[in-house]
Structures are given as structure tokens and as C-alpha cells.
Amino acid sequence: MSTDISRLRDFIVRATEIVGATKDEAAVLDQMRPLLQDLVSHDDWLPEEYTRPHPQYYQQYLLHCDPLERISVVSFVWGPGQSTPVHDHTVWGLVGMLRGAETSESFERDAAGKLTKTDEEILRPGEICAVSPIVGDIHKVSNAVPDKPSISIHVYGANIGAVKRHVFVPDTGEVKSFVSGYANATTPNLWDRSREARGA
Amino acid sequence: MSTDISRLRDFIVRATEIVGATKDEAAVLDQMRPLLQDLVSHDDWLPEEYTRPHPQYYQQYLLHCDPLERISVVSFVWGPGQSTPVHDHTVWGLVGMLRGAETSESFERDAAGKLTKTDEEILRPGEICAVSPIVGDIHKVSNAVPDKPSISIHVYGANIGAVKRHVFVPDTGEVKSFVSGYANATTPNLWDRSREARGA
Numbered sequence A, B: 001m002s003t004d005i006s007r008l009r010d011f012i013v014r015a016t017e018i019v020g021a022t023k024d025e026a027a028v029l030d031q032m033r034p035l036l037q038d039l040v041s042h043d044d045w046l047p048e049e050y051t052r053p054h055p056q057y058y059q060q061y062l063l064h065c066d067p068l069e070r071i072s073v074v075s076f077v078w079g080p081g082q083s084t085p086v087h088d089h090t091v092w093g094l095v096g097m098l099r100g101a102e103t104s105e106s107f108e109r110d111a112a113g114k115l116t117k118t119d120e121e122i123l124r125p126g127e128i129c130a131v132s133p134i135v136g137d138i139h140k141v142s143n144a145v146p147d148k149p150s151i152s153i154h155v156y157g158a159n160i161g162a163v164k165r166h167v168f169v170p171d172t173g174e175v176k177s178f179v180s181g182y183a184n185a186t187t188p189n190l191w192d193r194s195r196e197a198r199g200a
């Protein structure tokens, strides 16, 4: 029982071409957004091992990282009741909802370090939202489904698991550094095109 | 028990930079050769799951494929007594011996399709050989160690598992098309640099 991963492969090829052609964040996001939207509008390509919730923690499964670390693609899996702390990214990111639903609460931080909630939106399958130091970088994400895991596919302008970023405690203004890493020691083999190549 | 995969990651980053800078095969091979030689001079970085022989067949484990398919890196594992058929590659390849030893027999093919053996060499750990339509593309590889698996690390100028190439039957001159594919559905996660990033 193997999943046809070609939608993800095609997305990664095109995303690689985009970041190879321009470093302009707005141009990258404009081109990447419809590709990610198309990817998460189909829920038939993600292998089961990258969909598994953990009983305690939300999971971050790396699906692909560009060797030059210009992009990474990650499957985020929230179990029932799970949420992130309030955090930033320091690089651009696009979030595409694949399965279930998630709530994203946006925050702004003033010069004194005080956090104010500025927005709250629910993302449903096929929907996209963006984060970055330019468009708004601080948010908290929660599973919006009470009884099932939710999964979103994230694309970032860096190897996000190795980026030094920040967690914020809204009540106290406290800031802590963190580096997320990844939950998985193996990534999907996206490149076995032998069946199609034999048929061609 | 996790293997420190950073030597392989560093190799892939530099190999990606090389093929991003030039398309000239001789220049690519000149620059890639010392990097691969250094990589296979250390046998401490290959995770165990990409070292496993199969009782019947030699194994080809994809370690990395460039999204633009300019390079792929593969772990070849020969069990005792195993060998490839006589085959070609159609793209450049570098073979670096990691563990054990292998025999490579080189062939030339004349206009009538007749194969003549032109060379035979034994590759030992830390040693490199090259194949390509320019430097000589037809060979047969065998495990040179009678009682243990041998492992070599191959770098190719394409997604080698998806390339249409050829197997030759020396006695009859018969040629068959083949596409090798890969033995593995998951590849190593090379990009979890979170431990080093946290320490930095």
C-alpha cells in the first residue's frame, strides 16, 4: 500500500524553480500560494507516517528541505486539544490546511514587548495563510477540531527546523529562544519515478 | 542510537553548489571527486538502514536527489557473490568505495554491438572511479569480498533511478532497456540541524 506522492514532488520541483528565479518575498509568495493551495486541495498524497499525532505534542515532520536551505516543506499534525505557544518565524511561511481545521490567532508586539491579539481566523482544507516579518510574524495555532487530528502543510523560506526563533508569554512579555527541529529521522523518497519512466 | 549524518549533508550542499555553478562535465567531475573521496574515507555517517544487503539482489538506496534532478546520491550494497549485469549509465557517475571492495570490469561496444572487456580494477575504501558516455560508460560491478557485504556511494548527474538505460548480454550482443528505481521508500532526514543550531 504505497501512496502516490507525485503531487508533492511536482510542488517541490516548482517551488525550487521559484526560489531559484527570485529572492523577492512578495513575488515568491504570489507564485507559491496557488501551488500550495492546489496541493492542499487534494488529500491523497501524504504518506501515513507523516500524519501521525503524538499523544502530548504537536508534530513537525520534514517532507523536504532544499540543500541550499532556501525552502523547507513540513507536515504539522495537531492532536485533539493541542496548540503551539505564541511564536514567531523570522522568515516567510505559507500554511495550507490539508485535513481538519486550525485556529490561528495573530499578535502584534510593541516596543515595550507587550503583545496584543489582532486577529483570529479558522483555516479549513484548501485554505492558505501567510506569516513573515513583513506580513505579520507572531501567532498561536490550535487544532480547531475537538476530536480528531488536524494537518497543515507549511512551506518556509529557510530550513525552519534549524532557525533560531522565539516563543512569547503574552501575560508577562517574556521571550524565549527556540529551535524546533523535526520529529522524523527519515523523509519520503520523492524521486522514485521508475514506474512512470518504465511506462514512458 | 543515531548516526551523525553531517558529513553526507556537507557533501550534498557542496555538490549542489557545484552543479549550480557549471554544466561542464569535466569541471563537475574535477570538483566532485575530492569531495566524494573525502566522504568515503570516513565510514561513520551512513545510517544502518541504507547498509542492508538483500539475500538475492544488490540494493540501491537513494540518499538524496536534487529537485531539479541534476544529481542523485545512492548507496549501493552488494551481498556476498552479488554483481550487476553489464550496464551503462548515459550520464556521468562517480563511484566511491565506502566498505569492503568491488571489482569493476569495463567494456567497449563496437558499431556492430560487440562488447570487448578493456579493463578490470578493484576499488577499495576511499577510492573513486568515474563512468560516463565520455570517459567510458559500460561496466559490470561485483562484490570483491567473498563473505561480507560491500558498499559504495555513487553520485550521478541525473536522478539515476529514473533514467532509461541499458543492460548488455556480452555473448549475444543483446541490449535491453531498464530503469533501476530505488529500494527505499524513505530517505535520511539530512536537515535536522537543531542540536547544532541550539548550541550556536
Ligand SMILES: [Fe+3]
Pocket (backbone or CB within 6 Å): A087, A088, A089, A131, A139, A141
Ligand atoms: Fe507558526
Ligand SMILES: [Fe+3]
Pocket (backbone or CB within 6 Å): B087, B088, B089, B131, B139, B141
Ligand atoms: Fe554502474
Ligand SMILES: [Mg+2]
Pocket (backbone or CB within 6 Å): B121, B122, B123
Ligand atoms: Mg585500483
